Amino acid sequence: MKHTILNTVAAAALALSAGAASAADKVTYLFPAPDFLPAFAPFQLAKGKGYFEANGLDVTFQVGKGGADVATQVALGNAELGGGIGDTPIIVRANGLEIRGVALLGGRGLTQLAWREDAGISGPADLKGKSIGVLSFQDTTYYNLLGVLASVGLTKNDVDIQAVGPGGIIQLTIAGKLDAMSGVPEWIAAIEAAGVAMDQQPVDSVFPAMAQAIIASDKTIAEKPEVVQGFVDAVLQGVRDISADPKAAAEEYVKLVPQHSENLAGIEAIMRAYAELIYPEGENQPLGAFSEERIKAVQAFYVDNGLVRTAVPVDELYTNEFIK
Template identity: 30%
Template sequence: MTFRARLAAAVGLAALTLAACAAPPTGEPSGEETTAGAGGASPAAAGAVTVGLTYVPDIQFAPFYVADAKGYYDEAGVDVTLRHHGQSEQLFTAIAAGQEDVVVAGGDEMLQARSQDVPLLSVATLYQEYPVVLIVPEDSPITSPADLAGHSVGVPGPFGETYFGLLALLGAAGLTEADVDVEHIGFTQQAALAAGHVDAVMGFVNNDAVNFAGAGMAVRTIEIPPNADGVTPLVGIGLGVLDETAASRPDDVAAVVEATLRGAADVAADPAAAVELAADYVPDLDRPDRQQAALATLEATVPLYGEASAFGAQDPATWAAMVAFMTERGLLEADVDAADAWTAKFLPAATN
């Protein structure tokens, strides 16, 4: 996710939301703990769980803040510490080193890590809809993925969800990278598109598209079309654990999943209240301008959760399609069986 933003200050809080799901892995663990229990038991202690939130404090993590603030983790019987990553920290270094028990990342990123000998298992998918879209100026002649042929498109780099999304979008239109001019622009989507440096950018519908609206630039978003089987071959942001954690601490994993989904349900029911609670976790969120940006981000995020009855759900067809897609595109370093990459057994009975 990740949103390792190097954005202009004017982009503000909403722009920071992008970085947690797209940046390349660099650096060593240097995160900070932000919950009341931050100085508590180590991750290995019974009932103590460290959740890796893969960016600095940000409204994107509202379900976790709400679950913590309302005591949902305590009610579920787990002592949760929310650990935010530093801006240059790898997504999975801390969980691989035993410093975290649960990590928040894209299903595609977890799958790629699994192919690199980091045995991550997705235990819930928070975003039922993939959040990456193609963004073009409102008056652009590009109205479909096929229209991108011969045009320039900006992505932060050849990594993460925006890049995976670009490959899926091109594939659905029968195009390859050779048919377009792919520009690696860092996390400057708003500036690059506004200045006309590129004809289109790949970005997050609940971040970049929100930023453009906040800046007064009229844009259109184009979703990644489904493949021939009617499936978008990418899995969005969710919760992951190591195989060993799933096997040795199943009750703790299930408790974290259940409590987090309760938090997501509350965010969906009342985004404005979630912003108020998140102010205790996110610096400067007590400022009215930051609250307005945060609310716009959550309002764009809630539809990604899907129907309330399906919060956290895993879709076998999408996982299978993603394995096939990422294998075909050379994004996996080793073969991965889709059935080994995810599980629904930790989901609440109402979802599973």
């Protein structure tokens, strides 16, 4: 009898456990670039530390073919959520893709303007006649660079802009074939690790650039708000972990992403850069929230410079409803 009772209790426990597992909402998140990049550390920490699970989510990461592909797949419903930059909806919504930002990973801009110390550059005005690397001509690093140039009365015709990808930016800057770059903190760290002294300036000091963003379709927001809320909460907790203790976050991250296991010092430096340069909250802009004024200013620049064909209502580009 005793064994029967114990067996019944054990079976009930297993059933409850299985029920809890099946109750977790399955979510596909699409990265615009390889998911082992340090820029995506908040997502890896959220998964590795159980934040998604605690919010009732069973998250699968997949990698898309760049930002435009991610936006398309999310709009079509092939992924519940995806990654971009705060300005991604400005670019793609004008093309009929009904996606919007649901969380912004920091109050500062992701893109950094950096240059070799020996290039004779002290700021944006000195870029005239210089060679500058960007990821591609369809990428935010390029669009942000145009904004920087415009802030000092320059255009793309006044400089030599080269779209050479992340590896090309790093290698050509090390070789001295690029004077400057518009990119992310880890590219700068890689160049400096090779012994090249760099100077830098956050792009958002002269142009209203934005941080990474989590994007979702209007349909997912309407039909699965609890999924979006849980995902946003988990990733923002990952951001807070990095901001609170970059060293501890780096130690945890290299355990979760073994590609970086032999570069703890470098990862800690990158985490610290994100914590200091990108993640801080903006004025009247709590962590995760979008600024209507910033989005409006970026969209106006993109329209005026022919980067997008037409403006769309600003309130269709983002929502702050998932930011607590």
